[in-house]
Amino acid sequence: MEMEQQDVKADRLERPDPLLDSEREMIQDTWAKVYQNCDDAGVAILIRLFVNFPSSKQYFSQFKQVEDPEELEKSAQLRKHARRVMNAINTLVENLHDGEKVVSVLKLVGKAHALRHKVEPVYFKILSGVILEVLGEDFSDHFTPEVVGAWTKLLDAIYWHVVGVYEEVGWVSSSAV
Numbered sequence: 001m002e003m004e005q006q007d008v009k010a011d012r013l014e015r016p017d018p019l020l021d022s023e024r025e026m027i028q029d030t031w032a033k034v035y036q037n038c039d040d041a042g043v044a045i046l047i048r049l050f051v052n053f054p055s056s057k058q059y060f061s062q063f064k065q066v067e068d069p070e071e072l073e074k075s076a077q078l079r080k081h082a083r084r085v086m087n088a089i090n091t092l093v094e095n096l097h098d099g100e101k102v103v104s105v106l107k108l109v110g111k112a113h114a115l116r117h118k119v120e121p122v123y124f125k126i127l128s129g130v131i132l133e134v135l136g137e138d139f140s141d142h143f144t145p146e147v148v149g150a151w152t153k154l155l156d157a158i159y160w161h162v163v164g165v166y167e168e169v170g171w172v173s174s175s176a177v
């Protein structure tokens, strides 16, 4: 437990490096492909999250007990969250040049999940890994090592900002994941 807190603190100190112009471009180019299939990609990402990390379903009243991936795929609550996640990422990708906009979007997301939905922040880290995994598989032609590196940087930055908001609102971890 103490070790985990150390890790979170260490994460806080290491602000991810800002994106290079070339990395922004790679992210925007690959996102354009992903966003063409926004619903499919979003649903595939969330299904992978909920199947591989079933405890992440606990926050979703309408499908927390559902295990069958085909059943999950039909859930309106899941599909709605998929769309919201994809739209938020789209706003970030469209505004990578505007640090203030990025921060304001992530503040809203962080606050809603900490205060309203009471989601353990570790799930944002887990979701980042799932996003990289699913996009790497489904868009393998586009996700070269350089592209994966750029996306990793962006996802790390998202997590860093979200954890910052959790700390600001005084989040206390209630249970082990």
Ligand code: HEM
Pocket (backbone or CB within 6 Å): 056, 057, 059, 060, 077, 081, 084, 085, 086, 088, 089, 109, 112, 113, 116, 117, 119, 123, 124, 127, 158
């Ligand atoms: C990049 C990551 C994420 C983004 C951009 C995102 C975005 C959103 C947005 C925009 C909303 C609705 C706005 C609101 O309630 O104020 C929402 C709701 C919600 N999110 Fe997320 N989310 C993310 C990650 C997660 C994760 C990792 C979980 C939990 C494992 C989660 C659980 C929820 C829940 C339970 C709701 C409420 C659902 C409902 O009322 O039907 N979110 N999310």
